[in-house]
Amino acid sequence: xxxxxxxxxxxxxxxxxxxxxxxxxxxxxxxxxxxxxxxxxxxxxxxxxxxxxxxxxxxxxxxxxxxxxxxxxxxxxxxxxxxxxxxxxxxxxxxxxxxxxxxxxxxxxxxxxxxxxxxxxxxxxxxxxxxxxxxxxxxxxxxxxxxxxxxxxxxxxxxx
Numbered sequence: 065x066x067x068x069x070x071x072x073x074x075x076x077x078x079x080x081x082x083x084x085x086x087x088x089x090x091x092x093x094x095x096x097x098x099x100x101x102x103x104x105x106x107x108x109x110x111x112x113x114x115x116x117x118x119x120x121x122x123x124x125x126x127x128x129x130x131x132x133x134x135x136x137x138x139x140x141x142x143x144x145x146x147x148x149x150x151x152x153x154x155x156x157x158x159x160x161x162x163x164x165x166x167x168x169x170x171x172x173x174x175x176x177x178x179x180x181x182x183x184x185x186x187x188x189x190x191x192x193x194x195x196x197x198x199x200x201x202x203x204x205x206x207x208x209x210x211x212x213x214x215x216x217x218x219x220x221x222x223x224x
């Protein structure tokens with residue numbers, strides 16, 4: 065069993081941060097330190113999915129969890145699908161004295177030795193600016209689609 069936790073503080077409003085955590089970061093750079101990021105496309109409500117990704121160099125590992133309980137300040141996630149026998153996560157979101165705190169705690173079961181070594185050196189990546197960029201792109205595509213201005217590529221521009 066592997067346990068991993070991190071506390072991060074941000075100068076952001078809780079509502080804004082939780083909203084941005086619905087989006088995948090637009091771009092994540094490869095770094096020496098392994099990174100974990102997650103997003104909840106349907107929000108942090110009971111029964112919603114949370115998608116996780118571990119990036120270590122050019123390798124990545126994805127898994128999905130289901131929110132088993134949710135409150136104003138914490139969500140508990142259980143494994144839905146992935147390479148582990150068991151997985152639990154607790155995400156606490158607290159706004160105190162003008163700062164927003166994310167407290168993330170992960171417990172993995174059934175992992176291999178390589179994963180254990182990688183996760184012990186990992187950091188949780190929030191990348192709020194990259195998530196904000198993804199939101200802008202998705203909203204602009206949706207706006208074009210709704211106004212019917214989304215045009216197909218010219219056939220001469222397509223390969224094949």
